[in-house]
Amino acid sequence: xxxxxxxxxxKRADSLSNxxxxxxxxxxxYAVKWWKxxxxxxxxxxxxxxxxxxxxxxxxxxxxxxxxxxAYLGDSTSVLASLKGKLTGRxxxxxxxxxxxxxxxxxxxxxxxxxxxxWLLGGPPTDHRRSNPYNGKNRGKFANRETYxxxxxxxxxxxxxxxxxxxxxxxxxxxREPTLAMTKLALRAAFPKHRLQRVNRPIEGNTQxxxxxxxxxxxxxxxxxxxxxxxxxxxxxxxxxxxxRRFWVAHPCELCKGGAGFR
Ligand SMILES: C[S@@+](CC[C@H](N)C(=O)[O-])C[C@H]1O[C@@H](n2cnc3c(N)ncnc32)[C@H](O)[C@@H]1O
Numbered sequence: 472x473x474x475x476x477x478x479x480x481x482k483r484a485d486s487l488s489n490x491x492x493x494x495x496x497x498x499x500x501y502a503v504k505w506w507k508x509x510x511x512x513x514x515x516x517x518x519x520x521x522x523x524x525x526x527x528x529x530x531x532x533x534x535x536x537x538x539x540x541x542a543y544l545g546d547s548t549s550v551l552a553s554l555k556g557k558l559t560g561r562x563x564x565x566x567x568x569x570x571x572x573x574x575x576x577x578x579x580x581x582x583x584x585x586x587x588x589x590w591l592l593g594g595p596p597t598d599h600r601r602s603n604p605y606n607g608k609n610r611g612k613f614a615n616r617e618t619y620x621x622x623x624x625x626x627x628x629x630x631x632x633x634x635x636x637x638x639x640x641x642x643x644x645x646x647r648e649p650t651l652a653m654t655k656l657a658l659r660a661a662f663p664k665h666r667l668q669r670v671n672r673p674i675e676g677n678t679q680x681x682x683x684x685x686x687x688x689x690x691x692x693x694x695x696x697x698x699x700x701x702x703x704x705x706x707x708x709x710x711x712x713x714x715x716r717r718f719w720v721a722h723p724c725e726l727c728k729g730g731a732g733f734r
Contacts, residue, residue: 474522474529476588487521489513495579496587498598548622551629558633565635573623573654575645577614620653627661637699640665643672646691658697665697 478486481493490511491497497505506512541563543550558565574581582589586598613619634640640662644654658667672692 474525476591478522478525479588479591483511484514484516487516487518495584496598547626548629551626551633555629555632565638566633567635567638569630569634569638569640569642571630571641572643573626574613574619575647576616576619576650576653577612578645578650580612616649616653620657623654623657624660627657631661636664640695640697642695642697644693644695646671646693651693654695658695662697664699666700668696668698670694670696 475487477493480486480488480491480496483490486493489502489506490509491502496502541561543554554561554563583598586594590596613622630640640658642654642658644650655667658665670693672694
């Protein structure tokens with residue numbers, strides 16, 4: 472099913488659809504108009520051969536060796552709360568990595584943009600939001616600042632209670648504001664003893680989204696990585712005056728700002 476869902480739509484002749492983005496499904500009327508204007512016809516594909524090729528490629532380097540894991544489907548605010556204190560009872564160990572990508576503020580309605588994949592999973596054959604029974608509080612465009620901040624803060628707080636104290640947090644998010652500032656705020660509140668590092672992740676080359684004339688929403692992605700700080704020895708064991716000088720330069724205090732100390 473995962474292979475069907477991934478390749479359900481995407482590049483023409485490299486997916487099961489006519490030309491479409493892989494990340495988002497276009498609305499039916501829009502898609503047909505777009506294909507007609509470009510005289511694009513659905514490709515002729517042998518679905519079994521096509522999927523076999525994709526499966527062979529995916530597992531060409533073997534199947535990941537992972538210990539038995541568990542997947543929980545649901546709203547992370549409630550799923551994480553329900554796991555608190557019950558990890559060992561469920562045969563689970565405290566995780567050492569939190570890897571996630573929360574929704575980006577005001578960019579995507581994940582249910583609207585994934586209507587075709589949701590249909591394959593048993594949803595209605597329509598992109599209409601009103602007739603979609605999957606509507607719910609976390610299923611809009613995440614465009615209300617208060618609700619968005621509350622969602623991020625709650626989820627990271629609850630995840631922090633499950634993670635090992637020296638666990639690593641890895642978050643892929645939008646480089647644009649207000650997503651970035653709000654995500655940092657929630658992460659710092661939930662992991663006050665961790666140090667936050669930012670790694671920019673620009674996407675190079677043409678993307679499917681560019682082909683459809685839109686700006687690429689992934690252009691501005693960023694990774695926020697948090698790890699516990701190693702305790703620093705600040706006062707003992709400075710071997711040389713040079714080491715002391717470097718420390719003062721890196722950590723200027725009120726006195727040295729006034730001209731005293733090492734410069
Ligand atoms: C930026 S996307 C990340 C997608 C993910 N990396 C993937 O490859 O499927 C954010 C995802 O969070 C989901 N989401 C939003 N609110 C949620 C919640 N309260 N609990 C669980 N998932 C949620 C959205 O439906 C969306 O699939």
